[in-house]
Amino acid sequence: MPADQPLTLGTAGHIDHGKTALVAALTGIDTDRLPQEKARGISIELGYAPLALPSGRRLSVVDVPGHERFVRTMVAGATGIDLFLLVVAADDGVMPQTREHLAIVELLDVPAGVVALTKRDLVDAELAELARLGVEELLETGPYTGAAIVEVSSRTGAGLDALRDALDGLAGTARSRAAAGPVRLPIDRAFSLRGIGTVVTGTLWSGTVRVGDRLAIEPGGREARVRSVQVHDQAVAEAAAGQRVALALVGVERTQIRRGQTAATPGTLPRSYRLDVRLHVPAGAGHGLRHGEVVTVHHGTAEAPASVVLRKGSEVPPGGQADAQLRLRRQVSAAAGDRLIVRLTSPQVTVAGATVTDPAPPRRRVPAPPPAEPPRPAAKPAVPAAAVEALQARLAASPLQPPALRPEDAAALAALIEQGRAVRAGRDLAFTAEAFEQARTATVELAASAGTVTLAQLRDRLQISRKYAQGLLEALDAHGVTRRVGDERVLRRRGRE
Secondary structure, eight states: OOTTSOEEEEEEOOTTSSHHHHHHHHHSOOOOOSHHHHHHTSOOSOEEEEEEOTTSOEEEEEEOOOSGGGHHHHHHHHTTOSEEEEEEETTTOSOHHHHHHHHHHHHTTOOOEEEEEEOGGGSOHHHHHHHHHHHHHHHTTSTTTTOOEEEOOTTTOTTHHHHHHHHHHHHTTOOOOOOSSOOEEEOSEEEEETTTEEEEEEEOOBSEEETTOEEEEETTTEEEEEEEEEETTEEESEEETTSEEEEEEESOOGGGOOBTBEEEOTTSSOOEEEEEEEEEOOTTOSSOEETTOEEEEEETTEEEEEEEEESSSSEEOTTOEEEEEEEEEEEEOOOTTOEEEEEESSSOOEEEEEEEEESSOOOOOOOOOOOSSOOOOSSOOOOOHHHHHHHHHHHHHSTTSOOOOOGGGHHHHHHHHHTTSEEEOSTTOEEEHHHHHHHHHHHHHHHHHHSSEEHHHHHHHHTOOHHHHHHHHHHHHHTTSEEEETTEEEEOTGGGO
């Protein structure tokens, strides 16, 4: 590939494995720009920097958060990348977000990447070798088998030249994006600058955008004119697909644009509440995807709640594929062939990828799939008093950190819920009514003092793990006690009673 061909490199990896420090060591730019990022020492929003390679090639780098709470932000950054840089700390090895981030880049069909084994200066040779073996095991069953693994230290600079060389070689074989055709710029930031006006930024998926072009903001259709174009803070006459771009727009106010919309050539993107897709659940997924399941769909920088309507069957198991329709609660603008990420709402994990087959399918009734088991009699079967009490005892034995539910618990749990003795909090989690009330009281008290409640605050107050605090907050949301606003909760009116 020509050395001047635009390409975007995205980081991936677990929190505190050194992604931002590595980008700073490679580029000289600290991509954590927000005060709260500096104060907390973690990335919250996407960061950007240009990277010069030995051949003279320049990559646009997108640095993503590693925390599980910001996976949706990671997805927004990963959707526009051409190559990935998977960061694994040598003193920690492969961790949960290492696996989920790698699954996301695979589901988005990112073709190739390099692994940086960071913090090499903190471990001896034996521990470094164990971390390397863990990475090799992670990669051996997927499309990235044989990816280069480079040991580096952002603090001492060891291995950085070798990492640049590995990235340079990989970039030389990467496929380019379409510089011809319609402009598509998924918007990841929108803001106003004095004397300039409304500015949007994103990674240009396709086309070439020039000063003076007219673009539509989709979904919505509001048109604007491009006043100026910048690539990494440098004014240019035009920008091509694969570059990080900032556009100053005339004819649209900052309040009329939101992250998740797309700046596109007018008339080229449909708007729809439905997408026909081909779903793929990875073999390593811990869950299948059920007919009627409520999920979050990530497309470009946009996310939308949706329900899954399978064409056939009642569930797509791990390793399976199926045709489906995603029925969205807000409009999206997509194109055939676009890649999507599908995440469960509880637990909040990535469960599937999807390829759009029809971005604006007609409204049609899809028959419900046949039941997975023979229909039950109309009369509700009696649940044994023993099974109900046994489940109640299991939940009460560790009320704030209960054991996972089993399939055979379904009837007994339904009875407990009907009797007001238990509260469901996701697929595999339920709490006694007393534990739920304890969590409600703690949440109300926290909100009364601070105005909002975070997952970490409830976790610390109840001295439980993150998993159970998340389940309790989602149950409180479902019961109308709290409402989620960003990464915090506020009390609803009934929650104050």
